[in-house]
Amino acid sequence: MPEPILELRDLTVEFATEDGVVHAVTEVSYDLHPGEILGIVGESGSGKSVSMLAVLGLIPMPPGRIASGEALYKGKNLLEMPKGELRKLRGGEIAMIFQDPMTCLNPVLTIGYQISEAVLIHNPGTGDDDAMKRAVELLDLVGVPYPERRVEQYPHEFSGGMRQRAMIAMAIANNPSVLVADEPTTALDVTIQAQIVEVLKAAQRETHAATVLITHDLGLIAELADRVVVMYAGRVVELGDVYTIFNSPGHPYTIGLMNSLARLDTDQERLEPIPGQPPSLVNRPPGCAFHPRCVHSQGREVCRTDIPELRIFGEAGEHRSACHFSDELAARDVVGIGAEPS
Amino acid sequence: MLTYVIRRLLFSIAVLIAASILVFWGMSMVTSPIGFLREQPNISEQTIQNIEHRKHLDRPIYIRYGYWVNDMVTNKFGTETVSDIAIYPDLKRALVHTLQLVLVAELLAILVAVVIGVYSALRQYSVFDYTATTFSFVGLAIPVFWLALMLQVLFVNIYLWFDVRIFYVASLSSVDPGHGLNYALDRAQHLALPVMVLMVASIASYSRYMRASMLEVVNSDYVRTARAKGLDEKRVTMKHAFRNALIPMVTIVALNFGGLLGGVVVTESVFALDGMGLYFITKLNAGDPYPVMAFLMVTAVFVIIFNLIADLAYGWLDPRVRYD
Amino acid sequence: MTEQLPTAAGVPSGAAPDLTLSYESGVELKARSQWAYARMRFFRHKLAVASLIFLIVAGVVAAFPAVFAPYSFEEFDFDHIVQGPTLDGWHLFGTDQLGRDYLSRVIFGLQTSLWVALLVGVIATFLGTVVGAIAGYYGGAVDNLLMRFVDLLLVVPFLVILLVLSAYLGQGKPLRVGMILAFLLWLGLARIVRGVFLSLREKEFVEAAKAAGAGDLRIMFRHMLPSTLGPIVVTLTLLIAAAILIEAALSFLGFGVQPPTPALGKLIADGQAEGFASWWLVTFPGIVIVLVVLSINFVGDGLRDALDPTQRQRS
Numbered sequence: 001m002p003e004p005i006l007e008l009r010d011l012t013v014e015f016a017t018e019d020g021v022v023h024a025v026t027e028v029s030y031d032l033h034p035g036e037i038l039g040i041v042g043e044s045g046s047g048k049s050v051s052m053l054a055v056l057g058l059i060p061m062p063p064g065r066i067a068s069g070e071a072l073y074k075g076k077n078l079l080e081m082p083k084g085e086l087r088k089l090r091g092g093e094i095a096m097i098f099q100d101p102m103t104c105l106n107p108v109l110t111i112g113y114q115i116s117e118a119v120l121i122h123n124p125g126t127g128d129d130d131a132m133k134r135a136v137e138l139l140d141l142v143g144v145p146y147p148e149r150r151v152e153q154y155p156h157e158f159s160g161g162m163r164q165r166a167m168i169a170m171a172i173a174n175n176p177s178v179l180v181a182d183e184p185t186t187a188l189d190v191t192i193q194a195q196i197v198e199v200l201k202a203a204q205r206e207t208h209a210a211t212v213l214i215t216h217d218l219g220l221i222a223e224l225a226d227r228v229v230v231m232y233a234g235r236v237v238e239l240g241d242v243y244t245i246f247n248s249p250g251h252p253y254t255i256g257l258m259n260s261l262a263r264l265d266t267d268q269e270r271l272e273p274i275p276g277q278p279p280s281l282v283n284r285p286p287g288c289a290f291h292p293r294c295v296h297s298q299g300r301e302v303c304r305t306d307i308p309e310l311r312i313f314g315e316a317g318e319h320r321s322a323c324h325f326s327d328e329l330a331a332r333d334v335v336g337i338g339a340e341p342s
Numbered sequence: 343m344l345t346y347v348i349r350r351l352l353f354s355i356a357v358l359i360a361a362s363i364l365v366f367w368g369m370s371m372v373t374s375p376i377g378f379l380r381e382q383p384n385i386s387e388q389t390i391q392n393i394e395h396r397k398h399l400d401r402p403i404y405i406r407y408g409y410w411v412n413d414m415v416t417n418k419f420g421t422e423t424v425s426d427i428a429i430y431p432d433l434k435r436a437l438v439h440t441l442q443l444v445l446v447a448e449l450l451a452i453l454v455a456v457v458i459g460v461y462s463a464l465r466q467y468s469v470f471d472y473t474a475t476t477f478s479f480v481g482l483a484i485p486v487f488w489l490a491l492m493l494q495v496l497f498v499n500i501y502l503w504f505d506v507r508i509f510y511v512a513s514l515s516s517v518d519p520g521h522g523l524n525y526a527l528d529r530a531q532h533l534a535l536p537v538m539v540l541m542v543a544s545i546a547s548y549s550r551y552m553r554a555s556m557l558e559v560v561n562s563d564y565v566r567t568a569r570a571k572g573l574d575e576k577r578v579t580m581k582h583a584f585r586n587a588l589i590p591m592v593t594i595v596a597l598n599f600g601g602l603l604g605g606v607v608v609t610e611s612v613f614a615l616d617g618m619g620l621y622f623i624t625k626l627n628a629g630d631p632y633p634v635m636a637f638l639m640v641t642a643v644f645v646i647i648f649n650l651i652a653d654l655a656y657g658w659l660d661p662r663v664r665y666d
Numbered sequence: 667m668t669e670q671l672p673t674a675a676g677v678p679s680g681a682a683p684d685l686t687l688s689y690e691s692g693v694e695l696k697a698r699s700q701w702a703y704a705r706m707r708f709f710r711h712k713l714a715v716a717s718l719i720f721l722i723v724a725g726v727v728a729a730f731p732a733v734f735a736p737y738s739f740e741e742f743d744f745d746h747i748v749q750g751p752t753l754d755g756w757h758l759f760g761t762d763q764l765g766r767d768y769l770s771r772v773i774f775g776l777q778t779s780l781w782v783a784l785l786v787g788v789i790a791t792f793l794g795t796v797v798g799a800i801a802g803y804y805g806g807a808v809d810n811l812l813m814r815f816v817d818l819l820l821v822v823p824f825l826v827i828l829l830v831l832s833a834y835l836g837q838g839k840p841l842r843v844g845m846i847l848a849f850l851l852w853l854g855l856a857r858i859v860r861g862v863f864l865s866l867r868e869k870e871f872v873e874a875a876k877a878a879g880a881g882d883l884r885i886m887f888r889h890m891l892p893s894t895l896g897p898i899v900v901t902l903t904l905l906i907a908a909a910i911l912i913e914a915a916l917s918f919l920g921f922g923v924q925p926p927t928p929a930l931g932k933l934i935a936d937g938q939a940e941g942f943a944s945w946w947l948v949t950f951p952g953i954v955i956v957l958v959v960l961s962i963n964f965v966g967d968g969l970r971d972a973l974d975p976t977q978r979q980r981s
Contacts, residue, residue, distance in 0.1 A: 058570055060561075084574075091572030098570070103563040106582050107662055108589075118571045154661045170571065357818075372834035483959035485911050487918050487931075488952035491938055495949075498942045604825025608915055612938075622826065623919060626833050634830065641823060 004031035005210050006055075006178055011069035011079075013047075013054045020282040024050040026234040027069070029310070032178065037204065037211045039225030039242065041218065041257070043278050047234040048214045052180050055079070056096060057086045073178070092122040095171035095209075099183035101163035105155040111166050112151030115139070118173040138169035141206065142199050161192035165199055172203050179209040185220060197223060218261060222246060227318075230254050233279050233289035236310055240319035250313040250321035250329055252296045288324065296325055346664050350653045354646045361642040362414075366407050369631045369638075381629070396426075397632075410635070419636040429636045432621065437640060439514055440617035442529070444606060447537045451544035452595060458545070459552020460584065463560060474549060481546025486605045490539045490612035497535065509534040512614045536613050540605050544598065551594045556587040589660050596652035599645060707972040714968025717961035724958060728777040731770070760946040762936070772951050775930035776958070778840055778923055779910050785844030786851060786909040787902055793848070794855030795898060799886055801856065802863025812860065816853045824850060825915060832921040843922045847912060851905050858901050862894045896973030903966030907959045914955055930955055 013025040025047040032038050040048040053059050055071040055078055071078040073094065078086060090096075098104040106114060115138055116131035123131075132151065139147035142165040155163055164184060171179060181200060185193040197220065204211050213224055221228055221242065228245045230238040230253065238251040249255045256274040276293035279285055285292055291303040302324050313321040314330050323329065379390050394400050398409045413420035418430035462471040494511040501507050510532040520528065559565060560583050568582045603619075610619035618637065625633040657664050709715055759768035801809040819827075831846050863886070866872060875885050916922030917931030925932065930951040937947025 056570065058566060087572050087574060089572070090570055096570045098563065098567060100563060104567045106564040106568065106586065108585050108660060109582070117573070121572050156662045167567075170567075369830075372831065479960060479963055480956070483907070483911075483956045483963060485914050485918075485931075485952065485955055487915055488934060488948070488955065491934065491948050492952065495942045495945050499945075600823045601825075603823035604915070607823075607825055607829070608919070611919060622829070626829060627920075638826070638830075641826065645823070 002034055005034045005074060006032035006212075007070075007072040008051065008055065009070045009072070011051055011054065011071060012067040013050055013059065014065050014067050015063045016065065017063060017282075022281045023234050023284060024281060025054065028231070028234070028236050030229045030236060030239060032210050032212060034177070034210050035208055036226045037213055037224050039213045039215065039221040039228045040231060041216065041221055041228060042231035043216060045233075045278055045281060046231040048231050049182050051231075052096070052182065052212060052214065056090055056094060056180070057083070058090075058096075088122070091118055091171075091176075092174045093176055094178040094180070095174070095176040096180040097164075097167050097171045097182065097184050100187040101160060101167050102155075102187065104167060105163060107155055110152055110154055111139075111158065112136070112153075115151075115166065115170050115173060118170050122174045134173065135169070138173055139166065141172075142166070142169045142203070143195070144169075160188050161195055164188060164192075164196050168196075168199055168203055172207050172209070175207050176209050178212070179203065179207065180212045180214070182214045183216070184213075185217065186215065193220075200224065218257060230257075233284060234281060235289065235307075235322065237290065237322045238313075238320065239310065240313075244314070244319050248314065250319060250326055251323050252294045252329070253290050254321075255329070256293075256295070288322075296323070296329065300325075346657050347654065350650055354650050358642065358646055361646075362411060362639060363407070365635055365638045365642070366410060367403070369635055370403055370406075373629075373631050414636075414639060419639075420632065422630055422633055429633050433618075433633070433636055433640060436616060436618045436621040439615060440606060440610070440619065443533055443536055443540070443610075443615065443617060444602065446533065447540035448544065448595075448602065450537065451541040452548060452591075454541070455545045455548030456552050456588070456591070458549040460556050460579075460587070462549070462553040463556035463587075464579065466557065471553075474553075478546040478550045481542045484542065486539060486543060487608040487612055489542060490536070490609050493535050493539060494612065507531075511535060514615055533615075536609050536615060539609050540602065543605055544602065547598060548591065548594060552587065552591055555590045556583065559583045559587040562586075585659065589656065592652050592656045592659065596649050599648050603641065603645075704972045708968050711964075711968035711971065713964050717964035717968075720957070720961045721965065724776065724961075725780060727773060728780050731773045731777055759950045760944075762947055763940055768946065768950060771928060771933060772930065772954055774928040775933050775951060776954060778927055778929050779913055779955070779958070782840045782844045782847065782913045782923070783906045783909040785841065786848045787906050789845065789848035790852035790855055790905055791898065791902055794852040795859050795891075795894070797852075798856035798859025799863050799891070799894075802860035803867060803882070803886055803890070805864070805867075809860065812856060816857050819850065819853055825912065828912065828916065829919070829921055832916055840923055840927065843913060843916065844909075847909050851908065855898065855901050855905060858897050859894050862897055863890055866890045866893055896969075899973065900966055900970045903962050903969065907962040907966070910955065910959055910962075 007029075008031075009029050011025055011028045012023075015022040015024055028047065028051050030038070030040075040051075042048045050059065054064070054066055057078070059066075066079055069079070073089070078089070105111070112132055112135045115135035116128070119131040119134050120126055120128070126134075136147045136151050139150055144150050144162055144165050150158070150162075155166075158166060164187075168184075184200060185196050188196060200211070200213075201224070203209075213220065215221060225242045227241050228239070229236055230245070230251065232253050238245065238249065238254050240250070245254060246258070249258055253274070256272075259272045260274060262268065262271060274293055279289055279292070285304075287302070287304040287306055288294070288297070288308050291297045294303065297303040306324065308322045308324045310320045310322045311326065313319045313326050321329075379393060398406055401409075410420075418428070419433065421428050458474050462474045465471055497509050497511050508531075512532075514529065514532050560579075564586075565578060565583055568578045573582075606617070607619035607622060609615070610617045611623055614620070618641070622634070622637050625637065759772055762768055762771065797808075797812060801812040828846060828850065831849070832843070835842070835846065867890075872885060872889060875889055880889075913922055913929070914931035914934075917929035918935045919931075920935070922931070923929040933951045934948050937944070937951070940947055942948075
């Protein structure tokens with residue numbers, strides 16, 4: 001594995017609210033390697049988006065606060081960088097695609113302007129015409145038909161899928177080294193989702209960017225990701241390559257996720273959701289945050305008192321799980337999805 | 343864009359016609375020229391009959407309406423009932439004066455309010471923000487006529503104590519205002535206080551809305567996208583946030599027009615300015631419905647024009663609207 | 667044969683569910699009703715609370731002027747004509763041209779203002795709610811008509827119309843004036859109520875109620891109306907504040923409430939006629955108006971935050 005291009009170390013992000021301090025992200029560490037697609041999975045509120053937003057400096061800092069940790073990009077800590085320097089990276093070497101293209105594009109500016117703006121900001125000295133030409137090229141790349149015409153149109157004249165394509169075009173405009181896609185397909189229809197997945201693949205091929213794919217959609221992860229980070233209640237609970245995670249999940253939460261999937265290849269009489277509700281991030285359960293809903297815990301005390309560390313699990317060196325009793329899981333012949341590397 | 347404009351224009355004309363019907367019918371419901379005539383002292387029955395005939399007061403309402411519209415369009419609103427004096431010259435003079443007052447007050451108010459609103463939003467919870475908010479609250483609680491009076495009291499007392507006339511407290515011009523620049527300066531000194539009075543309520547209201555709008559925009563997803571692209575705060579604010587925040591303001595200003603006219607009426611009354619407001623009050627007290635109706639129609643025209651301009655501004659600012 | 671993973675169904679009962687519940691809310695929170703939460707939120711606004719107290723005091727004083735006012739409205743005292751505020755004789759607001767105690771006159775004037783505002787509030791609320799509910803619930807022609815009407819009258823110069831109406835119809839008693847004011851002000855309320863009903867109409871609980879056989883009226887009253895109470899109350903405060911200001915303007919100009927009924931606007935007008943040296947004649951009634959309207963606005967702001975915290979418009 002080449003050197004990681006982005007390393008998160010013990011990142012902790014909190015929000016001060018009227019109801020108390022929200023621990024959105026707690027001691028989160030993971031690496032991103034060049035050229036790979038890293039999937040970050042979790043429910044809403046698991047902290048998967050916040051961790052990346054914080055790294056990019058997009059969290060409003062009065063209510064938000066980076067309590068501790070570092071985020072090393074090519075060796076430099078993004079969290080301590082002067083704002084101006086971080087800004088130069090944003091949209092240039094590190095780009096982000098957001099969830100809802102309807103609200104993420106400025107309604108009063110043309111698509112072409114918004115894309116060319118991304119080019120102009122990071123390449124000062126480029127002529128407006130050249131920037132606009134590049135915008136047309138990019139729209140073509142992401143599969144928008146008649147890009148020369150589309151470039152003059154406004155977001156409300158685009159369909160949802162096309163808007164997301166435009167967002168992707170905006171993100172890859174400057175050939176980023178890191179691309180963060182935050183729930184890129186969640187707001188779209190299923191058929192459009194499939195198209196966008198293809199666009200993302202094309203974008204990754206074109207730019208060779210290390211991609212962070214944040215989603216709660218396991219199907220998307222299965223299709224796109226190389227490695228997976230599973231998050232719950234602001235912590236990383238499991239980490240590994242995608243086949244291992246799907247075939248032999250090593251954390252009760254991941255197991256629960258896999259179990260709750262509707263599957264065509266087995267006889268399912270009922271769907272098996274994970275019992276209970278995600279915990280409040282203001283008053284988290286003591287010990288392991290998942291223990292109130294954990295089947296494997298069986299009420300054992302250590303689950304209630306100690307926060308489990310992310311430890312190596314199983315034989316492969318990369319697979320880690322944050323569970324006190326992960327050995328028991330390893331011992332069991334746990335079968336997950338049964339996917340095979342293709 | 344062109345179709346949008348044309349449609350708004352046609353709509354406005356329709357509204358104007360509807361307004362004229364409403365005004366005429368409404369006035370006929372609440373008063374009658376004949377009744378008014380009979381209340382007048384010193385008018386002989388013969389004169390009354392003459393006037394009835396001249397003004398077609400003996401005909402049914404829709405015929406009268408027809409004559410009235412005819413008078414409006416071809417004859418510049420015709421004449422007053424009793425005296426047969428032309429309505430238009432007085433009305434026009436009053437209109438010009440009021441326009442001076444209103445345009446200056448409103449433009450300044452919008453400018454100041456936008457600046458205050460934007461700055462309050464960008465520096466939320468700062469001292470400036472709290473001060474501006476307090477000012478808004480108080481400004482909305484002050485009766486316009488009372489503010490006018492208070493200012494009068496203040497400046498009269500300044501004059502009495504310090505023998506310095508900063509601003510005039512009544513009427514439009516001094517007795518001999520001179521020409522050109524002197525005339526303008528004199529007018530400005532006279533209008534200063536009325537303009538300030540009108541500005542207070544407008545600024546109080548507009549700045550609050552501007553602040554709210556700016557806050558909403560600044561926290562929106564597309565602004566976050568702009569930041570994610572690496573734009574500096576200044577550009578994010580001016581290019582992306584500001585224009586979007588301005589859009590609702592157009593509606594606010596347009597909706598406020600009615601209230602503004604109310605304020606004009608009262609302000610002109612207090613400062614004894616020869617404008618539409620004073621004209622209205624005077625004629626209303628006199629009892630003759632025709633000048634009042636003329637006033638209402640002119641007001642309606644201006645409201646419509648104002649709204650048309652607002653619609654056009656809205657279409658210019660917000661591309662989503664243009665294709666409706 | 668691969669082993670199936672143990673599922674929740676196989677877990678010894680008691681383990682997972684209990685723990686889930688007690689951690690769901692973290693710290694033990696007492697269950698509270700919605701109104702209790704609203705009350706809590708309201709009382710967090712010190713300014714709103716202070717304003718509410720002020721209004722209650724003012725209301726009580728205005729309701730029983732005979733008890734609180736040092737003198738009656740009419741009591742002459744030719745020995746003390748046009749005096750500034752003084753403690754001598756308890757003329758805290760001074761006296762007017764006929765030696766009448768100004769504080770008392772202001773209190774009586776306040777009574778009229780609040781009385782008219784109350785009338786306007788009641789009428790406008792009733793009319794506005796009923797029409798707004800019908801328009802929002804049934805939609806169609808009624809809704810269209812209402813919205814056109816509202817749009818039209820929103821741009822019309824309020825005061826102008828009111829003046830015309832007052833001039834010909836409504837001078838004299840507060841009741842008349844109140845009705846005329848309400849005649850125009852209820853539209854804003856109707857629009858708000860209509861908006862709420864419109865959005866609620868699409869919600870599932872209405873469909874559920876219909877499926878259960880509830881009639882239209884029952885749905886409107888029991889299911890949808892409670893959600894409108896918040897916006898209604900808030901809009902009501904705005905209406906009342908506006909009514910007070912407009913009534914003052916009307917009586918100042920000589921329309922609206924007529925003598926001998928006391929009116930704050932009239933007091934100011936008379937004071938203006940007296941000249942600028944006797945500043946208290948014009949100042950005090952105005953200050954009272956400002957304080958009352960300001961308090962109403964603060965209370966309204968607090969109410970808005972208390973009843974609808976999603977509308978986090980910290981103005």
